[in-house]
Amino acid sequence: MSVVGIDLGAYTCYEAVARDGGIETVANEYSDRCTPAYVSLTNKQRFIGVSAKQQNVTNFKNTISSFKRLIGRRYNDAHVQREKQFVPYAITEGPHGSTDILVQYMGEQQRFSPEQIVAMLLTKMKETGEAALKTKVVDVVVSVPSFYTDRERRAMLDACQISGLNCLRLMNDTTAVALAYGIYKKDLPEPNDKPRHVVFVDMGYTSLQICAVAFNKGKLKMLGVSSDPYLGGRDFDRFLVEHFAEDFKKRYNIDALSKPKALLRLATECEKLKKLMSANTQSIPLNIECFMDDKDVSGRMDRETFEGMTSGLIKQAEVAMKRILEYTKLRPDDIYSVEIVGGASRMPCIKSMVQSIFGKEPSTTLNADEAVSRGCALQCAILSPTFRVRDFSITDCQPYSLSLRWQGGIEEDCDLELFPMFSPIPASKMLTFFKKEPFQLEARYTYPNMVPFPEALVGVFKIDKVTPQANGESSKVKVKVRTNIHGIFNVSSASMVEKGDDHQEEGAEENMETDDGPKPENSDNSLASEEDSAVESKSGESNETPMQTEPDASNPEQTNQENSTGEVKKEAVAAKKKKKTIKMIDLPVESIVPQLNRSEINLLLEKENQMIMQDKLEKERADAKNAVEEYVYEIRDKLYGDYEQYTKDSEREPLSQLLNQTEDWLYDEGEDQSRQVYIDKLASLKKLGQPISDRYKEALERPAAFEALGTALQQVRKCSAQIEQKDEKYSHLEPADVEKLNKCLKQKTDWYEKHMNLQGKTPLHEPPVVTASQIHTEKQLLDSVCNPILNKPKPKPQPPPEEKKPDPKANEVKAEDQPQSPDDKAAMDLD
CATH class of the missing domain: 3.30.420.40 (ATPase, nucleotide binding domain)
Known part of the structure; x- marks a missing residue:
């Protein structure tokens, strides 16, 4: 990424x-x-x-x-x-x-x-x-x-x-x-x-x-x-432009403001003048040649005068x-x-x-x-x-205060400031409405006069598929609004709380939910809000789902109290055990905001890609044209210069005429041709010019190639002489290797002398007998045969056999075996 x-x-x-x-x-x-x-x-x-x-x-x-x-x-x-x-x-x-x-x-x-x-x-x-x-x-x-x-x-x-x-x-x-x-x-x-x-x-x-x-x-x-x-800087430039335009009108009788080209040139020079005045206190001149009507204009400005002109800014x-x-x-x-x-x-x-x-x-x-x-x-x-x-x-801030407005029925429209000025972003809030039918929210800037935009409306968000409860009461609708990481306001989600059939006291009507007090009665369009953290957290979302609303019958204190009195009715016990069933239903939110939809984006993306491809094709076409023009100028300059001795008269004249014709064509009907036309034109030029270029290139590269091959032959010849003199350095070489070395040396030497003599007799304007690449190839063949032989390592000498140390015990003679007297010794010798 x-x-x-x-x-x-x-x-x-x-x-x-x-x-x-x-x-x-x-x-x-x-x-x-x-x-x-x-x-x-x-x-x-x-x-x-x-x-x-x-x-x-x-x-x-x-x-x-x-x-x-x-x-x-x-x-x-x-x-x-x-x-x-x-x-x-x-x-x-x-x-x-x-x-x-x-x-x-x-x-x-x-x-x-x-x-x-x-x-x-x-x-x-x-x-x-x-x-x-x-x-x-x-x-x-x-x-x-x-x-x-x-x-x-x-x-x-x-x-x-x-x-x-x-x-x-x-x-x-x-x-x-x-x-x-x-x-x-x-x-x-x-x-x-x-x-x-x-x-x-x-x-x-x-x-x-x-x-x-x-x-x-x-x-x-x-x-x-x-x-x-x-x-900004251009507003300061504008004062300079207007000043000099008025000055030129008086002194030169020309109106720079009436000519866009002249005005753009003046604006460019005034921008440079402003930068120079920032670094210098003395008066700075301004000069423009052929400004208008073939007139040269000039003026001067210093920093003090400039700051006096722009005091309002x-x-x-x-x-x-x-x-x-x-x-x-x-x-x-x-x-x-x-x-x-x-x-x-x-x-x-x-x-x-x-x-x-x-x-x-x-x-x-x-x-x-x-x-x-x-x-x-x-x-x-x-x-x-x-x-x-x-x-x-990084905690950024919301530059403008945002409010939310919704329809309040018979009464006036309801309005609530959601995100005050400089409140942190990204941020979100959860709003709770009590509605019986679909409704819409309008996001607006709270103080339009503080916003540099003519329209205070940010967007309209329609919450659809809102229905009343089964008993006809208003449904609780929870709406999440958010200012995202881009600083853009949106309604991210909406959900409706659907309650199951349960017991409810007579006369009670649920119209509004708040976080810190009881629900007021007879308020069909009330609203409560609770702030989320800047990043949505799971804990915040878990609080949105109402928990069990009836008291738990398993409370030990209540149980003990009931047992002590012994006056608990069966209906009350059943009511305490009864629980509400609650279901959250996601509601569709239609956002009406000033933004392109997906299909419009795709169309514009496709058009942008087409323009990118057109730019690429045009660049290739221009490169092909430039290649033709460059070749014309290059060859024509060298044809009577560097290439002259490598060119026959029969080649030079037709090529020179073709180059002149191509130049005229480039600035006439060839000004705007397809890429392939330029490719073909360059190929026709190279058909005549390339042999000349090749001969010139070969003449420059061939001497160095011959020299490299000659040096290699000389080194091999020197080594061969050492071998004949039984030099210790090459004493390990086999006779077959030496024969192979000498044979290759003779072949390459003969080839070298033959082609060098032939090339020396060939005129420069004729095709070469041998090319530099061929010479390099022969050198590589020489190296591939001779170098492995000459660099062949000597075999390692065999180490001398280790002498066996005499066993001291082998010379020991037992006492009973030793002769005790000369007679005994003589007897042993006889035996």
Whole structure:
């Protein structure tokens, strides 16, 4: 399983992977770790990332950027209308009021939803990850802004599915940064000690996000988030663009705002100027050649003037930063440090604002560009079963308060706040209703004015097949609602409690169940709720099933009391022994939420795969065309240079003419041909040019091959001479081996001298008598025969036979056997 984290920004993207025991940000095919969030469409293929941004000026109507800002929103949304002024491509209304992007693709005008464009970018990031990891990428964690609403998060999950990715978690940018910061800290307070409060400020290209986090050893808890979706680096760029456009209009009488190409060029230069001013206090020049009407333009700007122009934006940032202190009730003295990330956070005015509000020098220990992607990769590693990661608990928070509304019959609609602002996620609650018929629940944002989205409705959930009890009473319906790991609200399940026939006191009516008090009467639409833990536990679910409701007759105290009085009626005893029978029935839940269904996802996935295949085919076609063009230029340059002495006049002229004709064809009717046409054209060129190339190549390689074979022959000849001189080194060789060695040496020497002489007499423009590969083959044959003989080891000498030690007992003579006198000795000799 791959571990991949993707920071999908509005302007740039970064991708981090778990590899070699750590987290690494991978580079794309341009060896750049930053992939621009651009998609450019043409009549033949798509360009994504760096190649797409390169067409931002030349193909501006079909080059799409900042599309992440449109995902999950309707066309009449004020947010979408605001975005139209920042982009040069056409944004139009789609079916049912959706937002569509209108571009020219495959020779016709086509519509793409923002989800499809995001999926294209994710496909590119997927390919980058697969190239780095050398394996298939499926499971990922993708970042989203903390201010994203439920609808935008659902749309992002749809985009992941369209690109063929399984998103394990949609992670808030701020949470990812906090994880990347905290998981490596070894000096955090113990779990039971006072937490360390750290504020993270993330100003990117289009938005500002601030969060306060409480850190303890092995865990982090999000205390609150504050954001401004309409304040980012491009807003500062916009002031520079408008300033210089007005300046050029006065001094050069040209209107840059009226020409999209000129405006894009000016925006690019203003972005560079802003970055230079962040590092310099002196005045910085701006120069653009042939800007409009063949006029060169120039201007200057310094940091002080720039900050004066953008004072309103700086004030806007100040409001968002102060809001986090208000939300979390933190004082500057309670904050341990302030970490800044994001490209626009490098501006000195933002750093000064951070220091003035929080009373802390902004810290830059994190990589401002890559911190989010690294945090996402760490979260993916935590969720992956194949990687071991340091234990670290992450408690995120719900950015907006969520409420639930249901129909209350004759009275007004009932409303309940389920998840307050900044409540932990994931989280779930169990709700109990008493209903006689199917009903529906509406999830809404409690305070719509605090949500940067025009619609307060999150979704409608219909609970079906609710029926009254057999005795006509309302049925108890238990509904589980949940905010999942992605920050998306849903009704996860619903069940109805069905009671069997049992005894009930007269006049009692069960209408509502609560956890801490008796059931009120005459309340057909009452509701009770009980909170679950962030992760559903078995113990919590077991409490949902009501236990025995009547007293147990086996109670010893009751039994003793009854025996002492002796006045127990038979009817009372029977009632005490009677038990209620309860059955839980699962109810179908129909979710009406703004999300694509499975069939729509499959259709868009199929279309995405078709576009991927088209891109692949077009790349192969372009490669085939480039191969023809490259061959034409290469051979033509060498034909009267390096190849001249290897070419006959009868070969050179026809080949030269064919090369010129092919070049003219490439820029005329051969501009747009099929891949096979280019393959055939290259084959016809190589039919004439390849023999020349081969002769040139052989002439370069053959001398070295002859030299290697000559050296090998010389070494074998030297060894043969030593054998003839009875050298001790080769004294162990058998005569048959020596004969075989000499025979091979003579054959290869004759072959070497013959072919070397023949090749020396052959002109360079004629086919060679012998090729370098043939010479190498002869050398290998020589080595295979001679080396085993020459390297044959000597047999080990036989060890001398061991001498038997004389047995001392063998020389001993018994006393009775020894001669006692000379006469006895003489007698023994005679015997």
